[in-house]
Amino acid sequence: MAEADPVRAAVEKYVGKAMGPQSAAPDPVNVPMIRHWVDALDDRNPVYLDEAIAATTRFGGVVAPPAMLQTWCMPRPKIEGIAERGGAPNDMRFDNPISVLDEAGYVGTLATNSELEFVRYLRPGDHLTLSNEVESISNRKTTGLGQGYFVTWVTTYRTTAGEVVGRQLFRILKFDPSTIDLSKLKAPR
Amino acid sequence: MTTRSQNPSQITVGDELPPFELNVTSTVIVAGAIASRDFMPAHHDPVFAKAQGAPDVFMNILTTNGYVARYVTDWAGPEAMLTSIKIRLGAPAVPGKPLRFSGRVTAKSAAGGACVLELAVRAVNDLGDHATGTVTLSLPLG
Numbered sequence: 001m002a003e004a005d006p007v008r009a010a011v012e013k014y015v016g017k018a019m020g021p022q023s024a025a026p027d028p029v030n031v032p033m034i035r036h037w038v039d040a041l042d043d044r045n046p047v048y049l050d051e052a053i054a055a056t057t058r059f060g061g062v063v064a065p066p067a068m069l070q071t072w073c074m075p076r077p078k079i080e081g082i083a084e085r086g087g088a089p090n091d092m093r094f095d096n097p098i099s100v101l102d103e104a105g106y107v108g109t110l111a112t113n114s115e116l117e118f119v120r121y122l123r124p125g126d127h128l129t130l131s132n133e134v135e136s137i138s139n140r141k142t143t144g145l146g147q148g149y150f151v152t153w154v155t156t157y158r159t160t161a162g163e164v165v166g167r168q169l170f171r172i173l174k175f176d177p178s179t180i181d182l183s184k185l186k187a188p189r
Numbered sequence: 190m191t192t193r194s195q196n197p198s199q200i201t202v203g204d205e206l207p208p209f210e211l212n213v214t215s216t217v218i219v220a221g222a223i224a225s226r227d228f229m230p231a232h233h234d235p236v237f238a239k240a241q242g243a244p245d246v247f248m249n250i251l252t253t254n255g256y257v258a259r260y261v262t263d264w265a266g267p268e269a270m271l272t273s274i275k276i277r278l279g280a281p282a283v284p285g286k287p288l289r290f291s292g293r294v295t296a297k298s299a300a301g302g303a304c305v306l307e308l309a310v311r312a313v314n315d316l317g318d319h320a321t322g323t324v325t326l327s328l329p330l331g
Contacts, residue, residue, distance in 0.1 A: 040224035043259040047267045057267050058329050066271045067254040074226035083237050087229035114250055115275040
């Protein structure tokens with residue numbers, strides 16, 4: 001029998017459950033945002049903007065860069081006060097395991113894994129919604145950043161018609177900075 | 190990039206993708222953050238980033254995924270359709286430390302009239318591995 005861990009016990013109720021409400025993308029997939037991305041990342045794949053070339057490919061027309069999947073659903077930010085909120089885009093709060101870990105002292109956050117899956121490429125006009133589900137929360141681990149818990153959730157992206165077009169698994173380590181063993185921290189090369 | 194796609198019949202497991210070096214600047218990081226609609230101050234405000242213990246502003250994950258996708262499709266061509274990007278995140282991508290991308294074909298199969306490829310992809314800088322992982326994609330067969 002593992003040693004009782006009240007923090008882990010307090011977050012158990014979230015595993016396998018929805019995290020926050022379903023939310024809708026502010027705008028449908030659209031060419032201006034694709035153009036902004038293409039220029040920002042200097043990604044010259046013609047299927048993203050060149051209708052003539054895209055029409056000759058398997059896609060039959062322009063499609064959005066697949067890695068923009070998450071971008072379409074990013075919440076509209078409230079810029080004023082964003083630093084004071086630690087970077088949270090808005091004031092929206094909902095019951096979730098990350099806040100519980102924050103309150104228990106595991107205030108550090110380190111993203112460790114991102115796994116994007118694309119069911120199909122998006123076209124201008126597709127309007128997305130997303131929903132999050134907590135996939136797993138690890139037992140307390142000792143890591144290079146001290147004691148912490150790995151929290152994994154899966155975001156499912158659907159069109160407003162309900163078609164699943166992609167998924168993203170995301171894993172973060174929530175750690176307690178006061179437990180970092182400084183003698184074991186590696187100096188940057 | 191070229192508008193010609195890779196010919197699946199000429200791809201072999203073990204093939205290396207041409208290396209690519211991204212000159213990471215504050216502009217690259219901020220442009221990617223805003224194009225991906227990520228307004229987290231750590232990705233555009235060096236004062237905020239340093240107060241959090243980071244050496245400088247650092248690239249957001251959406252941009253990292255975008256560059257991984259670009260690296261793969263710059264090689265595979267416009268007919269490539271990515272089906273997954275699975276990465277482990279490590280050292281931050283910060284201004285002044287170029288990111289070096291490398292990739293290798295690790296599996297090749299056929300499904301539904303398409304060639305299915307699995308690639309091992311890595312982006313490293315002087316701090317270590319920024320992103321390492323697997324990209325899967327399909328290319329139409331002839």
